[in-house]
Amino acid sequence: MAVVRPENAHQARLLRLLRDDGPRSRAELGDAVDLARSRLAAEADRLIERGLVENAGPAASRGGRRSPLLRLAATVRFAGVIVSPQRIDVAVTDGELAVLARTSEPADVRAGPEAICARVVELIGKLRAELGLNQLTAVGVGLPAPVAFAEGVPVSPPALPGWHRFPIRETLAADLGCPVLVDNDANLMALGEKHAGTARAFDDFLHLKLGSAIGCGLVLGGQVYRGATSGAGDIAHLRLADDGPLCACGDNGCLEAYSGDAALVREAVTAARTGRSTVLAERLDEAGELTVLDVARAATGGDAAAQALVRAAARRLGQILVGLVSFFNPGIVIIGGVAPGIGPVLLAEIRGLVYRRSTPLSTGTMPIVLSDLDDCAGVIGAARLASDHVLTPA
């Protein structure tokens, strides 16, 4: 297929403004990109002619003549995909990256990359049919894995056994018939926060991703920072103690082995079996297993043992965060992937550690907050990555 992309840097800037700030009049666009009126008119007309932009009716009156608004065309549609160890999330968005339709299903990444790719194609197809879309403009995909960004392949991913260097970008692009971009999921969550979350106002920030696979996305100067070989933010397997609990990666004492969902559940089962928590013991008897939601519910309900588990996990996160904050001096830290209800206990513990131990220059005015995008940050960020690609001159 032929993807329509901007012909020059001016067109790219206009398209990104319309994506990030929504419909704008020609006058507003001209001011924002500092282009002469005639040049702006020519570029805007060209974008309309090429089907990337359309007229959106008159702006709200400000007393004078109503000027017509431009917006990204209704044919500009992106999909964002997040593959987690146990589920697939897919969203289709409009050009401004507002979610038009969403779906998700349980999945097991150990089924291998071919099987998961087939499900992704299927789920995207379902949403396209629902929305009556012939074609997507581009698709972004996030994996819970180190991803060599330039090649679009996961590299030695502890959470994705069997996926090492699988050509996921090429496979999906061939099946979907549009450009596909692949990145680490924590990077995409950070990008989603930058586009639509609390981080919108910040150019330098950290997004810490909790859950079954822990990760961290860095935005520096408004851009995702991936490092020399796309490995930046890879914190799950930083070692906190040589004699710590065994991690899924085969090593001992990794952050994830203390603070990942599996660790919380393991400790909760122990608390239930040793009589430290009757709430958890009852739940375990009833359901035959415990999940991180059970731990969250028990902690929120005031169970002291569950709260102690959450605090212990938070302390380990805090230990790592102290280093990251001192090293990287972000404007804000956003924490996502937190099980419902756990937030306040977790934040109190993390804030205590970070504000006490980091240098005053780094933390003087630095907020530590929970994500307010619920579980949308990843798919929005994936759509944003895809849009960044196609809204760049070829």
Added chain:
Amino acid sequence: MAVVRPENAHQARLLRLLRDDGPRSRAELGDAVDLARSRLAAEADRLIERGLVENAGPAASRGGRRSPLLRLAATVRFAGVIVSPQRIDVAVTDGELAVLARTSEPADVRAGPEAICARVVELIGKLRAELGLNQLTAVGVGLPAPVAFAEGVPVSPPALPGWHRFPIRETLAADLGCPVLVDNDANLMALGEKHAGTARAFDDFLHLKLGSAIGCGLVLGGQVYRGATSGAGDIAHLRLADDGPLCACGDNGCLEAYSGDAALVREAVTAARTGRSTVLAERLDEAGELTVLDVARAATGGDAAAQALVRAAARRLGQILVGLVSFFNPGIVIIGGVAPGIGPVLLAEIRGLVYRRSTPLSTGTMPIVLSDLDDCAGVIGAARLASDHVLTPA
């Protein structure tokens, strides 16, 4: 005084090319900045007219007509200053940041910022007299402290008691009669490595500064990354253990309390007194005290206890570095400020840890090397910072 600065972005690019790559013909400059011949000629003539650039004689013949070279004018002169806890280093450089003259003297930062500033002015005056210079173009100053870069003041510096928010930039600028820029010394060492050291070829790297005050400079995308409030790279007081040795900052178990020069000396004195090292015991008897150079000499000479001390310090550095490398994924790690002879033992230990424990994606091709700039990186970086400022359009 009036500082002559470039009038536009083209002039700034030409000046930086001449600074970074040395004398160039007009044709070479035109190629590098992609300017039409007539426009280039006009900008170059204007730079000569304003005294920033001068003719440097003909280029080496390449068979045809010899084209004349341009270079930064002989009146473009920078100074770089590094204030360490126990000494002041000053260098004056030419426009290409080659060191023309250097001096240093012992100093004690506890004498306070006014006294140290007076010594800096005196030392710069001495070098100016030596070189017959009326005027410096700009001066860069590095401090072993968190520095609020926009304001040019140190903020709560553990290594500089009494310096909190002292207006060092304004004080020196008034005394020296030229623009002064102030930054954290580790940032400046990183900038020096970028200009003249191993890191010249890298856009993303870490520079780890050992010695009496430990620090880390980050270069991202070719620029020093300072973070949201100029605190990036501040790793000296990351805590490795709650029950670790007391640090000069008043806290326990900081990296510097394990791996700083003072820690090495303290452990060496213990090794001497407890009979673990006869070499160190003899040296302590003889001199009445030990320095980090004594430890280095003993380790290089094969003393097992001294080697064990260096390895222990290196392990703590390695522990921190594992996190930084995973998090930041640099193209190279450069270690500076290492006492003579200690390098091989230190590197072996650090490399062992980092390559074993960091993720393969981050360390696959990442070298860890010692700085080859000896103790010049800081003053060259300080001069570079000063030059970046004045080679930017006002």
